[in-house]
Amino acid sequence: MIYIFAVVVLFLISTIPTKKNKKMEWMNGYSFHRGKFSEDQSIPENSIAAIVEAIKMKADIEIDIRITADNVLIVFHDESLHRMCNVDGLIENMTYDAIQEYSLKETKEHIPTFEQVLHVVDGQINLIIEIKPTNRVDQVCTLVMEHLSDYQGNYAICSFHPMIVTYFKKYFPDVIRGQIIKNFLNDKQHKLITRVLLTINGFNFYTRSDFISVHYSIVLYFVWMKLFYSMICTWAISDANIVSKLKKKVDHLIIEFVNYD
Numbered sequence: 001m002i003y004i005f006a007v008v009v010l011f012l013i014s015t016i017p018t019k020k021n022k023k024m025e026w027m028n029g030y031s032f033h034r035g036k037f038s039e040d041q042s043i044p045e046n047s048i049a050a051i052v053e054a055i056k057m058k059a060d061i062e063i064d065i066r067i068t069a070d071n072v073l074i075v076f077h078d079e080s081l082h083r084m085c086n087v088d089g090l091i092e093n094m095t096y097d098a099i100q101e102y103s104l105k106e107t108k109e110h111i112p113t114f115e116q117v118l119h120v121v122d123g124q125i126n127l128i129i130e131i132k133p134t135n136r137v138d139q140v141c142t143l144v145m146e147h148l149s150d151y152q153g154n155y156a157i158c159s160f161h162p163m164i165v166t167y168f169k170k171y172f173p174d175v176i177r178g179q180i181i182k183n184f185l186n187d188k189q190h191k192l193i194t195r196v197l198l199t200i201n202g203f204n205f206y207t208r209s210d211f212i213s214v215h216y217s218i219v220l221y222f223v224w225m226k227l228f229y230s231m232i233c234t235w236a237i238s239d240a241n242i243v244s245k246l247k248k249k250v251d252h253l254i255i256e257f258v259n260y261d
Contacts (some may be wrong), residue, residue: 031060044104052095073114
């Protein structure tokens with residue numbers, strides 16, 4: 001029995017993110033999910049307008065990165081254009097020029113490139129950059145770092161995809177990297193063991209993340225890690241009561257549609 005207990009304890013310890021003496025104090029506080037977009041999408045998510053709104057407030061932001069068929073990094077959440085542009089089409093199967101034909105939620109805003117966003121932000125606010133899952137891991141991560149090579153400003157990289165987090169551990173170990181976590185247990189596209197490991201940061205033995213970013217619905221199961229001085233983020237909260245409940249329990253909250261204080 002004691003051996004089983006020891007194995008369980010060692011496994012739990014292996015899931016704890018460690019900061020490795022990186023300067024991460026700037027991550028304490030809040031950021032706006034996909035920029036400071038409006039609930040009615042009149043200021044669309046991940047748009048230049050949403051980013052400018054955050055800059056006006058001097059508020060940090062979280063953004064999403066995808067790659068087009070012609071190797072352009074864009075700031076966009078979904079794998080398809082359907083929800084935000086009301087047309088069918090997978091981002092990775094379309095060229096950037098083709099994507100630019102469509103506006104975001106019938107506004108004047110179009111999907112920006114990562115380069116354009118970095119130019120607008122220009123270090124004025126801090127960035128949490130989520131790289132969306134892709135089969136082109138090396139290509140996307142290499143391009144991300146090419147764009148960030150001369151960038152002057154604080155940023156952290158994170159992803160659901162453990163191989164993306166691992167890429168930064170291997171090739172850019174000085175970059176702050178985080179594993180994003182949600183409840184994958186009912187996600188039938190993965191094998192059961194994979195679902196469990198994704199839900200509990202079980203790939204940390206390989207990724208060695210500096211922080212975890214956990215969906216707010218399960219983040220309280222992870223706050224014990226703060227006993228080991230781990231950086232715990234949570235996302236994406238649109239309820240002021242939940243913000244109030246969690247703000248003293250985690251280090252960073254990614255929020256939307258609620259007041260920033």
